[in-house]
Amino acid sequence: MPRILSDESLDTLFRNAAAEPLWLDRPVGDTLLKALWELVKLGPVSNRSGSARILFLRSTEAKERLALALPPEERAALRPASIAAILASELGVATDGALTVAEALPRALALRDGALRGAYLTLAARSLGLACRPIWDFNAETVQAAFFPEGMAIASFLCALGYSDETRSDPTPPRRDFDEACQIL
Numbered sequence: 001m002p003r004i005l006s007d008e009s010l011d012t013l014f015r016n017a018a019a020e021p022l023w024l025d026r027p028v029g030d031t032l033l034k035a036l037w038e039l040v041k042l043g044p045v046s047n048r049s050g051s052a053r054i055l056f057l058r059s060t061e062a063k064e065r066l067a068l069a070l071p072p073e074e075r076a077a078l079r080p081a082s083i084a085a086i087l088a089s090e091l092g093v094a095t096d097g098a099l100t101v102a103e104a105l106p107r108a109l110a111l112r113d114g115a116l117r118g119a120y121l122t123l124a125a126r127s128l129g130l131a132c133r134p135i136w137d138f139n140a141e142t143v144q145a146a147f148f149p150e151g152m153a154i155a156s157f158l159c160a161l162g163y164s165d166e167t168r169s170d171p172t173p174p175r176r177d178f179d180e181a182c183q184i185l
Helices: 007-015 030-040 060-067 072-078 107-127 140-147
Strands: 052-057 083-090 092-095 098-101 131-135 153-162
Touching (some): 007 107, 060 072, 060 140, 072 153, 083 107, 107 131, 107 153
Antiparallel strands (some): 092 098
C-alpha cells in the first residue's frame, strides 16, 4: 500500500519552501552534497537519457565564471548562496573507456530529462534542509564553454543552494486554486 507523506514533509517540500531564499552565511558540507546526489540520481527519467552530472561550485572563482552567463538579477541571487549547482546531461556513451557522442541521445531529450532532474534536485535539496533557488535565465553557450568545453554534456538547470534565513524569506507567491487551473475530462 502506498504511503502518503506527512503534512510536515509536504510543508518542507512544497508549502513552506521559500521561492526567493535569503541566504545564511553557512557552508554546505561535502557529505550533504553527496547525500543530495544519492537522492537526485534515483529520480526516473527517459530510459534513453544519458547520465546526469552535477558541478557543485563552492569557490568564489567558480561562481564568478558561472555569473558571466547570468543576467544581473540572477547574479545577485547566486552570489550569496553557499553553492551554485550546474546540472548537466551527458550527450555521449562510453565506448572502450572513452565517451563518444551518440546520435541516439538528442539534445532535446537531454534538456527535457535535465529539467526533470532539476525538479528532483530541488525536492531533494529541500528534503535535506537546504533551500534551492532555480535559475533558468542563463546563456547556455557561456556555461557550455566555461564548464563543458569538450561538448560531451549539456547544462540544463542551474540553481543556488544553501541554508535560508526562514525568518526573512519571501513566501511562495500565490497559486491558482484547483478549479481555476485544472480540468477533469
